[in-house]
Amino acid sequence: MSPTEDAASSMVTLADIAARAGVSMSTVSRALNRPGMLPAATEKHIRRIAAELGYRPNRAARALSTGQSDLVLVVVPDIANPFFPRLLRAAQRTLIDAGLYGVLVDTSDSPETETRLIREVARNTHGIINMSSRLVADDLIALSKEQPLALINREVPGVPGILLDAEAGIQAGLERLVDLGHRRFAYVRGPAVSWSNRRREEAVRGYLARDTTLGLVTVDPGDSTFDGGVLAAESVAVSGVTAVQVFDDVMAQGVIHGLLTLGLRIPEDISVLGCDGTLAPSIRGTLATVALDYEEAGALAARTLIQLRRGVEVPQPHIRVPGSFLPGTTIVQAPSPQEVTGVDSRADVPAGADSPLAATDR
Amino acid sequence: MSPTEDAASSMVTLADIAARAGVSMSTVSRALNRPGMLPAATEKHIRRIAAELGYRPNRAARALSTGQSDLVLVVVPDIANPFFPRLLRAAQRTLIDAGLYGVLVDTSDSPETETRLIREVARNTHGIINMSSRLVADDLIALSKEQPLALINREVPGVPGILLDAEAGIQAGLERLVDLGHRRFAYVRGPAVSWSNRRREEAVRGYLARDTTLGLVTVDPGDSTFDGGVLAAESVAVSGVTAVQVFDDVMAQGVIHGLLTLGLRIPEDISVLGCDGTLAPSIRGTLATVALDYEEAGALAARTLIQLRRGVEVPQPHIRVPGSFLPGTTIVQAPSPQEVTGVDSRADVPAGADSPLAATDR
DNA sequence: ATGAAAGCGCTAACAG
């Protein structure tokens, strides 16, 4: 059979059912939307007829009447960034199960576009799931006062947020590295504006601070891409570290590529730890990384939003979904001590061609 | 400023503008929706007031009145499959520019779910973009009679479709391989149901048929994943080929992994050519592949749908968007002839552990 | 327990 009813039956209206059942429209409406309000017999009768006729509510009419849409705006800076698809999938499935529909909007990483599109689209939605928003906190707070708003990877006071927190995974990875004899580490940064980046650097810094014999160098590439990683590799190479934690997997691939090009061996000379687990399904068993629970986080965001739509106060506004260490072949025993070179300048230096020098900062 | 108007002003209605402008609602409606119908002066005046008040149309009301929604259903088998995000992004941007909104639905690769969700959601949308649909042709034909329908990677008679056609890229890649001295090739298949897979195999077969000295072996893994690729590697290894075209990049990574595990060298012993270019932004410069133009295809699908919504007959129902060969380090000179082993069984054999034997089929 | 009726915001005849 055809996947939708034919044109005629898809236009079945409450009035049609009412006529057929010999009751009024309001009765039909009640039977369908307020289970238990009517005598069980009539309710069942009406529901049967509705089913027979293949009735599907006209959402626009309902929205107009109630002033409440079943549309949820889902905002993403870049759908093609492998960080988002699994989140989207989980959120979308949860929404569908609740009878809600997600309108997907890609903001091209631009706060202006984000503002414009939200303003344009949000008029006709009820609820927003905003992933890795590029807006400033104040805008998000203001937005959350107009409409239910659930954030992903933003920690804004008073606004519910789901946080994909790599800390535990990063620290487990670092622990493994320390056990393997590594003492000098680099962290290659991601986008400065990103909550994830700040959080990850904190995690690295926090873990290494436990032991004063451990050293950290941070590298600030211009660009959080594969190419940025390639560039960052120069700084990593001269920094004398034996292990590097990179902001995400794509950059980590760039770092590896860059290090190999510079004549270093991976992992013999330098161990590399990525983050996100986005490449795992495609290129398994190579890059050690931190796997994030996208399914859980996406579903949580949707569930939070559904609560907010219902007017339920969300008790715990910020939920952290922990990531876990995913071993790989890019991590091995630290090279023997005499091969390790120390560095001791102090300021962070961008990994540009001119100043390919990284610096210790603790 | 806040990204949306405040609650009060976001509820500005046509009547408000009419009152403020001292005209009737219909005049306002005309000024806003039928540019040029009114005297330029009044139109401008009304538009100014509307802008001042921060008017945003209530789409539900408009939909109810016109019987036409500005929602477009976008159906995808699996958002997390890297084949789709860039298509989605392009389609979504084109839709937004046309004032339309995409409701995203993921069918979990299941035709049943696809049918159910389309039936449920399509009632309230006008137009469907269906990517790599799992439905049978008849269902799609039926669906296209109820609502504008644009397909991606499905070739269904009478239904407009955009086809990401890897043929040209595959053939350019094969040509390169032939120039490098390769004579015996394998094709590792993707999902049997997939249009892409059939088309790609055809492309390989068609190209190699030009020269009777060229041989082809096909391998049928159980599963179109990284692991399927690993399994397929066994058959590839024993087939005596020196070059292999794999259905897609993810499987190609699996094949490479499998071949390496079996002790073969890549690319010295076997050259590998992937397809899709999905891994290119993350792992550049390694896998030779066929880059597809997702941006063009996604935009074309959206534009086609927009035409259909306007009642415009689409002249050329099936548009092929050609892919192009993307060189990589997995392709080199064929090993010297004496190293090459021939195979000459004839039937396709699944690449299972029990029968790790591939077969020549032309 | 059920029906009648008003109205959500907008569009589209139909008048003037």
Added chain:
DNA sequence: CTGTTAGCGCTTTCAT
């Protein structure tokens, strides 16, 4: 050229 009017399909008082 512009205003009046009647719905679109549904929910929701308010009566009965």
